[in-house]
Amino acid sequence: MKYTEEHEWLRVEGDVVVVGITEHASEQLGDIVFVELPEEGTAVTKDEEVVVIESVKAASDILAPLDGEIVEVNDVLADNPSLVNDDPLGEGWFFKMKIEDLSALDELMDEAAYKAFVG
């Protein structure tokens, strides 16, 4: 598992990367009431806004962690956004993306580094 400073996690599954937000982020955001996901097949560049999540408090953007193509989105979240709170590392994933060069993941934080980052 790899982590970004935007509190996303990335997990490699075969030739795609699954992306979601961390428990820390889901706690900070509070109860999530709406998730807007990108279209499958969208090409994205790093730091582009790809997902909008709204909690009871405010709207937040989720940025693309790396360059790549969105190949699958977690449609279940449209009707059940609270999955992001209930199971952020599992059923609350946002999208899967295909990345040209998986070595780009090496630049991201590992779990120990992320834990130090959030303090």
Place this chain on the structure above:
Amino acid sequence: MTELKKTPLFELHGELGARMVPFAGYEMPVQYALGVMQEHNWTREKAGLFDVSHMGQLLLSPKEGNVADVALALETLVPVDIAGLGQGRQRYGFFTNDKGGILDDLMIANRGDHLFVVVNAACKDADEAHLRAAIGDRVKVEVADRALLALQGPLAEEVFKRIVPEAAEMRFMDVIVAGSEFGELWISRSGYTGEDGYEISVANDQAAALTRALLAFDEVEAIGLGARDSLRLEAGLCLYGHDIDEGTTPIEASLLWAIQKARRSGGAREGGFKGSDVILGQIADGASRARVGLLPEGRAPMREGTPIFDSAEGGAQIGVVTSGAFGPTIGRPMSMGYVAKDFTSKGTTVWGEVRGKRLPAVIADLPFRPSQFKK
């Protein structure tokens, strides 16, 4: 930046694990461990306890004469029938300005030989100055430096009568002063959540003890400002500075119901308040816009500032959202805002622009959820 003020319950909020935020110059709990959604639901199902000690509590008493003189003086600032407010009763009202805009909204109670008013935290210093300047020659204005709690929800009566038995006999908008083991309590059967319940003014040095006693009951949880906001929005109630302000009149704000017949044209004490020409004119001729409820058709909340259009593409902007959130009890997003008069009918479809996309919403009745007051 000036330092944030603290309520007498500040330390207790810390013990309870509150997340504190700045609000109207105070450091206030936005949520506790339950989180906003569960705190909202708890209040709808059981009894929620809110610290609203940041709000202003003022006593208005006559320099000469009796409470009727105070009522008539206050009627020059508030377009509400205060002279007709019975002893032991409370009423909603608002201070207006010369343009008919709203300076603040408030609760006014007749306590026999004086009036007791509760005003918004952000406006309380200005309200006090306004009262002193306008009616200070006739009315003694005193700040009651006390804590204020709100106990709200269907089990509020069941819980609170264990501390103040006579509270069970109160009807919606009754006020009493009652002795208790926490000293003298000033109690009204009211609140701002759409639930039955009480607002309880208590001496600062008794506030934490009363709060602990209430929280000791299984039916009661501490509730933060986050849930207070979604509760009041489901109940269709205005938040000052958002849904109403100096630029909105009571008529535009759909608050005509709060201006009793005695103060309208042809009434026993018609007009005589600031901005009465504008407000009585709008009662006669209508206003160009009105505050309405809006139910977005999808799940995306339309938050404060969302522009409202008359069509899905192109067209004209016909309004703006002033409050918007997800309504946990109604299970969908909800908003309030102002729209031009031709778009105020229930069922009219309008479009809110969220992140560059026009999304449909339907004009809806307020409150979004029927209120549960004790008749």
